[in-house]
Amino acid sequence: MVFNLFRPARPLSVLVAFVVALLLAVLFFSNNSALAQSAPTISQLVAAENRGQAPEIGKTQTVTKQLAAPSRDFRQARQVRVPIDWAAAQKATAAYQRAGRMPKAALAQTSMNEIAMPIIIPEKMPTNGQVFGKDYYYHAISRHDGYSVSVHGTCVLSEIRSSGDQKAASEGMQIFQTEDGMAASFSLFGAAYSVMMVCDNPAGDSRCKSPAFMKKLVDGMVVQIGAGK
Numbered sequence: 001m002v003f004n005l006f007r008p009a010r011p012l013s014v015l016v017a018f019v020v021a022l023l024l025a026v027l028f029f030s031n032n033s034a035l036a037q038s039a040p041t042i043s044q045l046v047a048a049e050n051r052g053q054a055p056e057i058g059k060t061q062t063v064t065k066q067l068a069a070p071s072r073d074f075r076q077a078r079q080v081r082v083p084i085d086w087a088a089a090q091k092a093t094a095a096y097q098r099a100g101r102m103p104k105a106a107l108a109q110t111s112m113n114e115i116a117m118p119i120i121i122p123e124k125m126p127t128n129g130q131v132f133g134k135d136y137y138y139h140a141i142s143r144h145d146g147y148s149v150s151v152h153g154t155c156v157l158s159e160i161r162s163s164g165d166q167k168a169a170s171e172g173m174q175i176f177q178t179e180d181g182m183a184a185s186f187s188l189f190g191a192a193y194s195v196m197m198v199c200d201n202p203a204g205d206s207r208c209k210s211p212a213f214m215k216k217l218v219d220g221m222v223v224q225i226g227a228g229k
Helices: 011-036 042-048 086-098 211-219
Strands: 078-081 118-122 130-134 137-144 147-154 156-159 174-177 181-188 191-199 221-225
Touching: 042 181, 042 211, 042 221, 086 118, 086 221, 118 137, 118 147, 174 211, 181 211, 191 211, 211 221
Parallel strands: none
Antiparallel strands: 078 156, 118 221, 130 137, 137 147, 147 191, 174 181, 181 191
């Protein structure tokens, strides 16, 4: 007697298996889509950051000595290297990495090794883009269709408040028009950043007069940790 070890699948079983597979595929791609959207934008990071109390003078590092004593009517600012919130910067970088939002162009590792601060650069950094800097500052430049973008960051600021002053008023991200395009400035992780958009045709290109486009440009950037930390 010969036994058939394989029974033909019933149409209903095939249908159930197909529906289950389809649901799993939808769930997989939905999760991936949600993951890709899980990283915060730069403007969201700026809006959520708690700047807290002014740092104690002893916790900053003076970069240059005051050349003259301040007068009664004028308190001279001094250049100080402010502490970086590395925990927040690393958390943001990890969120971008999990979401797959990494710079598409390879960055020169020699330059990254010199920079000891969080680096904000375009996610879609073109191959002609450059990042350079050292220790407490960096500069990134990139060329796009009809305009160029430069990003400057530094953690050396002018100290104009005394330790113990009230919490600084948070103005968030400032976006404004320039002669050649648009610009944005903001503070994040304790550092200061500025983004400049210089247009080929400032008068004829509507993007060069659009705060919404400038905000979108900044939010298309990601956070990377300089290897010089």
